[in-house]
Amino acid sequence: MKSPLPWRIALVAYVIGLAIVAYWPTPVDKPIQGTLARVLKYLHAQGVPEWFDYQFIEASANVAMFVPLGILATLAMPSKAYWQLVGMGLLASICMELGQLLFITARIYSAVDLVTNTLGCVIGVSVIWLVAPRGHHSPRGPKTKIQSRFR
Known part of the structure; x- marks a missing residue:
């Protein structure tokens, strides 16, 4: 793909989805909490x-929710450094948690969420960096290995 524009559009759409989940007035897993508790009880009885x-499960879901963010951010902004991409994931997580702390009484701020969300972003960024290594190139150069991989 010659232009990162489609990836940027996908990134914006994904961030909107994350914002909907983060700023939903009640925990998004509330409707299934009873079912989840029964499933866990059954699994534990079976030796899990x-x-x-x-x-x-919550921590794993937070990691999984941010893996696509890291992937899309890397593809949408191929000239950004690894730490900048991970920093964007951390900043998105801080915004989500701070918004919950300040504006949504039914939601709880969690430092663990900051860590798990950022870990998900690290995994997403790392996957793309491993699949399409950047090599040595100018940060502003028009042809990065990532861009040429996804043409």
Whole structure:
């Protein structure tokens, strides 16, 4: 793909989706909490370790939710450095958590969410960096290895 514009559009759409999840007035998993508790109880009775609990599932979901953000940010902004892309993920997570802290009483700010969200972004950025290594190029150069991989 010659232009990162389609990736930028996808990134904006994904960020809007993240904002909807983050600023939903109640926890988005509230409707399934009872079902999840029953499933976990059943799994534990079948020998699944106790550490596989609600907190583990929530943390894993936070990681998984931010992997696409890291992927899309890397593809949308191929000239950005690794730390800048990860920093954008951290900043998005800070905005989400701060918004919940300040404006949504039914939601709870969590430093653990900052870590898990950022870890998801790190994984997403790393996947693209491993699949399409950048090599040595000018940060402003028109042809990066990432851009040429996705043409």
